[in-house]
Amino acid sequence: MAVTEDTSTAPINGKPQSWWSGLSLSSIPTPYWFVGAFMLLLPVLVGPFMLFQVFGWALILGMIALSLMFLGGYGGMVSLVQMSVAACAAYMLAIFGDSAITQISLGWPWWVAIPIALVIATGFGTLTGALAVRTEGIYTIMITLAIASAFFYFTRQNYVLFNGFSGFNGVKPPQLLGVDWRQPIPFYYLTLFWAAVAYLSVLYVSRAPFGLALQGVRDNARRMEALGYNVTAHRIAAYVFASFIAAVAGILLVWLNGQVSPGTAGIGPAIDILIIAVVGGLARPVGPFIGAIIYVLLRTFALDFMVSMGLSGERFQLLVGLVFLGIVFWSPDGILGLWERWRNRMNSTDRLTGETRDKDGGSEA
């Protein structure tokens, strides 16, 4: 159990145990130790730019894409509104907290402004969900896309509350415990902490009754109803959970950029989140983070790469698009699917002879 993503269930006839019983250190699989150690030691290995602009940004986008993965992968609902939920939280923090736009910002302390921002953004995502859950497939995508674009145009045209085209700048994290959280290393650890919390909670909830029931709704909504589940309520609850994750990411995003404007929640960024989740893989919660790091690396270095190849720098979007096209073309289930197929092949072929062997180990078992 614990933090593994396997589908095994605890033996039934064990000694009485409580829900946290599986969370002992020894039950954490090896890859987690490696990835965990790498992420924790990253500030020693890379400079502030990589830490802040690449990994910080990737972790935040990963969280937003994770909220989409939770809805899409476990719930079968593709929502394009997750970026708008994050931007909503960012705007609310700027409005209730501090920003350079002092005519609008109320300047309330962070411990008031952050909870308010999270509640409002989660409420916004939940309302969208309540509208979208009665539809399926492409109609869910259309409704959430419509709400995302409505949010974009509303923020761009409303000057009283959202300060129109320019939005808010000068939104900074609070100085707390004597640490400036905007500095690359503290900010990196802050995002790493919240990304890890979001990742582990999605992993945990996926095997809890609520998450299992959500996967049941994805596989067969009608049967879930015939088992006593209120399918609509379950889907809306999934939006609450996912929107909260996106809202937390939105707070981090406005601190990373120092500003929020209509462009944060445009149609482009909304679709980028979908691309990140699909390229990484929707099957597991780690997929969105893989997708996010690829996306951020491409966005950051494609231009330099094009120039170094003697090509025009403005065409960097072409390279970004080609790489994504390639990934989705070779592996419709994203990087995760690619990796899983590779691992299966490694497990099923003897590396010396190239012969196929059965799954449970050596050919001479």
Added chain:
Amino acid sequence: MNAIANTSTMATRLSATGTANALELRGVSKFFGALAAMQDITLTVKPGERRAVLGSNGAGKTTLFNCITGDFLPTSGVVRMFGEDVTRFPPHDRIRRGLRRTYQISLLFGGLTVIDNVYLACRGVSRNRFSLIRPGRSDALMHSAAELIEAVHLTDVQETLVSALSYGQQRQLEIALALAGAPRFILFDEPAAGLSPTERRDLIDILNNLPGHMGYIIIEHDMDVALRVAESVTMMHNGRIFKEGNPAEIEADPEVQELYLGGGFTHG
């Protein structure tokens, strides 16, 4: 099947319901546009009664089930369960009141394991459906799920993904899902369809060994199965009730023989 009897608290709940009929349909009709799938059905089933519904394809048997479970709202008429008018209730509210059903074509959760499928069924009719806490090893519902799986002989594959099960195993799982919790009344929609002779015998055993207070309606084309698990029979034809009686009467009825047994259906 002791497992099912042990996990249910049926006896206590049943005594509270008094003498109300398990199921009562009054003039229930269902139209799809101008097409009458089911017309003026009046049907009473006593608690614990086991009834077979027979009829050719298109006779309205599955529509009848869908109206009882609430998958379809009837065009007119009243559906009562244990004395309560449930005509406008959504399916999940009827299920929580003790109704269960199986489907003619298995409706399972292919992306989940067998134990998770049954666990969901047990959880669906209990509290904390929205729980964010993972079930522990001593979880009572996990116990019930494992017992149900044992009752339908699927213990060996309980960790297997349902999409990887054989057809017969999926049919058995279909039944396990309907037996979860404390059913008071079950609708079986052709549970024997496509099963091997051995699997049929197992099915008949499972049905005959259900606790006495657990009534059911079974749709079954196979007369051998139907007449061995039911104490009363309703014949449907063209969306209407055509005959009602006990199995012997129905089997001996010349009109039934004409319509059903002689009507191109293989006997067994």
